[in-house]
Amino acid sequence: MGALTDLDLSALWVSVRLATMTVVVLLIVGTPLAWWLAHTRSRIRPIVEAAVALPIVLPPTVLGFYILVALGPYGPLGRFADLSLAFTFTGLVIASVFYSMPFVIQPLQSAFEAVGKAPLEAAWSLRASKWDAFVTVISPIALRGYISAIVLGFAHTMGEFGVVLMVGGSIPGQTRVLSTTIFEHVEVMEYAQAHAISAFMLAFSFLVLLAVYITNRRFPIHVS
């Protein structure tokens, strides 16, 4: 990776930090939401499901635009916090959470649907409280779903471009991530460096997906 400059390395670091934060936030917010989606009989379920899936089909610029407006000094979030989150790392995390939401929620939801309520009821009958039952029974059985959610959420955030550019700009060390760095290199005809980062992203993404598919096929869910 001799072609990588210090700026490129700092972009890699921003990307990794961003993806990690996003996945952590999504697991905390997404677990109850995915559980609700998996088990509710509510009529608003399809509406919520559609909203969660939106980022898959929406142009990132559309999502980025609205998040930018919301986070700006005159947007609802900006006014509430009395500061502008646009073009900051925090703003980028908020944007990424929306952008990568379906990639975390959907694997969790299908995992919870597959687990069903039966093990939960069994755990209750064995004196486990709801929280206890979730931690000791449901999440281990849904482990594959969690692995898929973490890996896909991480990889998808690493690869985002449009939303980042709209909400974060490309401030070195703060909001410049790998994908925007490629764009910057190409803009100034530094093809060798653009190629190095692109090749890294390509290999990374392929390996991540490969890991997910191998895991889904073979991962045993034994803990003790």
Place this chain on the structure above:
Amino acid sequence: MSHLLARFDVRFPAFHLDVDVDVPMSGITAIFGPSGSGKTTLLRCLAGLERVPNGFMQFGTDVWQDEKIGLCLPLYKRPIGYVFQEPRLFPHYNVRANLLYGYNRVPSEARRIDIEQVVDILGIDHLLERRIQKLSGGEQQRVAIGRALLTSPKLLLLDEPLASLDIQRKQELLPFIRRLHEELRIPVMYVSHAIAEILQLADRVVLLKEGKIAAAGALNEMFTSLQFRGHFGAHRIGAILDARVAAHETQYGLTQLEFNGQSLFVPLQSVSVGQVMRVHILSSDVSVVIGRTDCPTSVLNILEATIVEIQAIDQSSVDVLLDIGAPLVASITRKSLVILGLKPGQRVLAHIKAIALNEELMA
């Protein structure tokens, strides 16, 4: 004696459950009825797994649910052991960890049942370190029962625990259930639609029909009640007796049972003297005789009886309900009834030609 009281009145999409349950907190109570009659739903309501508006449930002096004051203890706060139709073992734990899951969550002062005891009763000693995936269906269900018992429950709810098993596995598990009840003295509610299981296990029956309790009472009274016999699809049952083994007559290959001071002979049993055996008598194997006990006959089983009730079944046959210290039904021809001039209150002798044992019932 303390009772379990429950009232549920709730409309589900498929049917209307409307029950008022009052059963003693002892022995095995069978909840019996055809598929779709609401047996499982009733059990789930008793466990608090279905939240019923206006529901009420009281176990002895403890009120577990009273929707009038918004009270409904969640299942994990009720001292209930629940065994589902499927074993529902946790796949990420081995057998031992499954057994200990509930045990570890019960405060040590509340534990009355220990691992060795359960492992011994259920015969699962050799399975403890196995993965769940390596167990047969019968073994899994035994572990599920053990896991429930190790929470030291005050009430055991069994939802057709044998339904998914073949006859051989059923026959293997039934004695375990009877034994755990005898040794641990936990009241059991046992849901089943299999008459043979109930005849072997239950002390008492609650008959459910389309979400309502059609009848409830002691097993032998329910199955010999001339009024309800038809409902059970077991109209051939004449008596269910829990008789004590009095002696073995090995030279004749017979075991002598004692019931209410009277003797019954069955083929030689490998049950030790003093133990109690449940035997069944088919009503068609009972004849009514007017005469003295010392009259010579090849029939060994002769009991003194009083006629309680007579009911016509069809053109040619009648059921005669006899009292031998327990109810006994004899199915005889109407012609015999007329010739003998049988009347309620009359003292007669019941000749019993054959006594069925548990194993024969299942086949």
